[in-house]
Amino acid sequence: MRRLWLAAVAALVSAALLWVGHGLWQRLSVPLLRLEAPADFADHEVGLGYVVAEDTQPGFRLPPGADRLRVLVNGAWNGPQPVPETRFSLIGTYRDESGLVLGRESVFFRAGRTLYPRDAAPPLAAVSFEEPDRVALDLRIALLYPPSGTASVQFEPGEGPPGLVDVVLRLYGPNTLTPGTEQVAWQRLRRVEKQRIAGATIEDYRFLPAREIAALVRTIWRPIGPVGIKDRDYRMRRVFIPRHVPPAAPEVLIAQPEVPVLGPGRAVTVPLPESGGCLSMTLTPLSVPLPATITPTAAPRLFWTLHRRGDTPLTRVVPLQIGVENGVQLDVQPGDRMIELRSEEPALLRVTLNRPPPASPGEDRERAAEWDITPPLTRIETWRARPQTPLQFGFHGSPNEATALRLNLIALPADFAAVDQAGPVLPTQSRAEVRFKNADGRILDQQTLVWRPAPDPYTSLAPLALGVPLGIPLVRVFTCPPGTRLVEVDTAALVQVALRPADLPLVRAVPGDYADYQGESRPIPLWFSLAPRQAAALRRADHAFWLVRQQRPPELAPELLTGTAWNEALDLEPAGAGRVLWLPRARDGFFETRAAAATYLALPVGQAVSVDFIADGRAALAPALLFVRPPEPGSLKIFLEGKHQQSLTTSAPFGVLSLPPVSAGTHVLRVEADPATRLFLNHRLPEDNYLLRVFARTLDQPLWVDVEKEADSAVSLVVTLFTPRPATENTLVVTRLEGVDPRRGGTAFTPREGRFTVQPAEDDALGQGEPRYDAGQRFFVPLGDDLPAGTYRLWLEKVEGPARLVRVTRQQSLTRRPTSLRPAPAAPTPKFFQE
Structure with a gap:
């Protein structure tokens, strides 16, 4: 009996030793990514990617305290090796614990350029698939800043070129684990990934080399796995993009330059990294023959405006020398948001950032690599249509949501060779048919456009540079009905088409790492010193300006200069602040x-x-x-x-x-x-004023307001929408500015047309009974110094949405914003009243 007990004890001890040894072997065999520099992991592969496609939108539950996320993506290209600077994007939807949407953010990436040359050198090369006709783009990286209260984030494909079939995503959050618990977490993650690898195919997953991930993740990041991955179908589908469908007869694709060109009406916005550095701007003026209607500038100038965190723009004017390379250097501080560049003469542009933030605390800033942050040229494919041969553009959107489509029509002579020496030969009238069809070919909607082309005096400066007279572009924005799969454009003009996915935000915080702002609807970072909840709401607004003059709309409503008056800045005094x-x-x-x-x-x-x-x-x-x-x-x-x-x-x-x-x-x-x-x-408040009168009217019908611009200096109009409770849908408002007499020069340009998608405010306004309105959501319509003094008419038209009340205010100063409200001092006379 004693021998049996000893044998049982020996078996138990042996099993325990085997279990401990197996765990120790696993612990020793699993590489940890808590490294200060890249290390050699031999044949180990980590970093399982999760496919993001039209029908595959993985969601990730955020760990507590994850105030920022790092995204590593790798796009799959269907076809030959992609050209450099290929652009694509992802859209992230942030939700709270109850599933309520807190916000949406679009992150833009660009292939062919690494954003972290210090960490991953040489850049990660394109990885070939098993299929010979499919390759992967280079690794891309970006930072996200979820709103407060975010519990999960879901990703979906955004904009991208034809041929991009899907994007593989890897998500990391801040590492708040201790070294011991982090090791256990890595082991568990490796076990899960090994199980996935065992049953995965090349169409399901792609892998990122451990060496690169270790170098990029560093010590403060740890991976975040998706929610419900076992129940998801990871099939490849085409990204939500516009795609030209070539018919039997070949069309003419007009080539456009690949370099950024400044010039009259061609401003460039350059977002800046969070940590600052030395900014170098190099401009080479071009020798472009000007039209006879334009007087050449004797001394061309460069205007640049630096927007800082405190929203106090710094504007400077630099003279340019013709025929030589001009260099301008500027030290940007941590927190500087963006720089706007304008030039009176066409010039090539290159922007570099020296001394970027070091990769590690011990790295020398002076020896850090240089960043080329030259913004890409905002370009769109231009097609020459032929009469009776409609151009067809197909895209795959949501079957339940409408999609905004922008159509540019540029009239041109019927015969390129028959150009009159006395002036442009344009048709007296142009016509275009636009048809929206579903997958079965049934017409869902049809629009007819008829316009009289006017010669464009800036034809020689246009990016098309065809050498023939062109007409002023006619711009129209349509709402494609849900289920649209094909758009036909039947005209005899140059055609440009761009899509805007529903609810795609264009104004958002500039991330700590450099992010690309590009594409036809590239984001424009706007920063205002508002209250936190107002600033967060403003960043969720949708700002998209198209700088093209429109025809005068019919007068459907009386002036907006009547109605009930409200005070613009209404804020309750905190309790106990005194009287x-x-x-x-x-x-x-x-x-x-x-x-x-x-x-x-x-x-x-x-x-x-x-x-x-x-x-x-x-x-x-x-x-x-x-x-x-x-x-x-x-x-x-x-x-x-x-x-x-x-x-x-x-x-x-x-x-x-x-x-x-x-x-x-x-x-x-x-x-x-x-x-x-x-x-x-x-x-x-004992401070300078910045507001004038405020008027409120219902927005059930299009309204207009006459604005008196007393001087050439820039002014700004603030439009605030009020939404009745408990509506939560967005409101789409279109603005048009009339009476515009554009001229050359000035430090700012004025958008002639705008589209704003505004979300309801979070707080209620001071109102009781029904209806009860929210606190109001605002957007800004600037009138720059490129407009001379005079009277201008601003049209406001609600396309869709629940908002009912609108108020318009005139903002006196573009550099002063309302400060934080505080109780007034008790003794001295305020400086506001000193005269």
């Missing part, structure tokens, strides 16, 4: 001319309150009272020092009253009203 007020210079209930961004103090209804009034040097001024109440008849009674001063009977849901004049000092104020009424007394 010290600055008296406004109120005129007819509006804060105008000398008015600043105003704050309001909440007043209790029916209670006497002691308020300290601080005057601006005058003997007496009248404060203003804001009331918000149910939309039914009611009355308000105002008592000052116990005496009845004013009464009002109204059914308006909100309004502003000028109270009786009071002197500086402490006064007792009491307002009697319905219990549901909310009262706010204005609080004046």
Whole structure:
């Protein structure tokens, strides 16, 4: 019996030793990616990629505290080796724990150029597939910054060229694990990946070399696996892209230059890395013959504007020398967002960044590699259509969502050889038929365009450079019906087509690592010093400008200069901040001319309150009272020092009253009203003003507002949309600027047309009853100094969406933004009133 017990104990000990030995062997055999430099992993392969295609959109659950994500992608090209600088993108959707969408972000990548030359040298070469007609693009990298409260992120394909069949993605989050727990996590991940590898095929996965991943991930990143990968179908499908369908008769594809060219009306925006560095801009003016209608500039100049984190743009003017290479150097600081470049003469551009951030704390900045961050030329394929032979463009979009399609039509002479020496020979009238068809060939929608071509004086400066007179481009934006698979364009003109996936955001934070901004609808980083929730909402807005003059729309609505007035900046004073007020210079209930961004103090209804009034040097001024109440008849009674001063009977849901004049000092104020009424007394900030009047009207019909530009200096209009609760859908608004007389020069150019997709604000506005509106979401319409003084008309038209109210304000200064609101000081006279 004793022998049996000893044998059993020996078997148990042997099993334990074998288990421990097996685990130790696995631990020793699994490479850890906590390295300070690339290491040799022999034949080990890690970094399983997850396919992202039209019908494959993997989701990833974020670990707690993941405030940023690193994305490694590798695109699959169907065909021969892709050309350098091939562009593609992914769209990430951020969701909270309940599945509510917090935001969407489009990340652009470019093949043929590594973003981390210090970490992965030489760059990762293209990897060939088993199939001879399929290759993979180079490894691409970017950083994402999920909104606060994000629990998961889902990826889908964005824009890309024909031939890009899918993208393989690998996601990493910040490594908050300890060395011990990190090792265990890596072992578990390796076991899972080995199981996937055992049953994977070349059509399911592609692998990234461990050497490159170790060099790029470094010590602060760890992999994040997808959610529900076992239940997903990883089939290859074409990315959501426009694709030309060649018919039997060959078309003429017009070649375009590959180098960025500055010039009149051709501004370039260069996003900057988060960490700063030494920026070098090299410009070579071109010797281009100008049309007879354009007067040559004696001393051409370069205008550049640097946008900083604090949104205080720095603008400089640099003279250029014709025929030689001009160099400009600038030190950009950490947090600088972007630089805008404009030139009075056409010139080639190259932008480089020296001394980028070091790869490791011990690396010498001076010996770090140079970044070539020259922005790619915003180009689009141009096709010469033939009469009675329609061009066909096919794309695969969502069957349930509409897609925005932009169509440019450029008239040209019927016969290239028959050019009149006296002037351009353009047709007196041009016509185009646009048809939208589904997969079965059935016409879902059909549009007919008829226009009179006007000669374009800048033809010789156009990127097409055909050597023949061209017409001013006619730009139209259509909404392709859901289920559209084919777009036919039947015309005798040059045709350019671009797609905009639904809800694709164009304004977003510039990531810490350099990101490419490119494509026909490239993002334009805009930064304003707003409150955090306002800034986050503004970045989610959709800004897409097309700088082409449009025909005058019919006058369908009266002026916007009537309606109910609201104050632009409305913010509640924090509790316990005190009751010290600055008296406004109120005129007819509006804060105008000398008015600043105003704050309001909440007043209790029916209670006497002691308020300290601080005057601006005058003997007496009248404060203003804001009331918000149910939309039914009611009355308000105002008592000052116990005496009845004013009464009002109204059914308006909100309004502003000028109270009786009071002197500086402490006064007792009491307002009697319905219990549901909310009262706010204005609080004046001792700072320069930046707003003028505000007007609110319903947006059920197209509206217009006349803007008086008193000088050549730039001004900006702020358009705010209010959406009734509880609607959560986006609102698409189209803007058109009329009366535009473009001229050459200026430090800014003015967009003639814009499309804005605006999400409802997160907070409710000051309103009670039904409907109850949100706090308002704003976007900006600039009027640059390229427009002379005069009167201009801005049209606003809601294409779709639930927003009903709109208000327009005039912003006096483009360099000053509203600062954070704070209680006014108690003693000195504010500098705002010094004259």
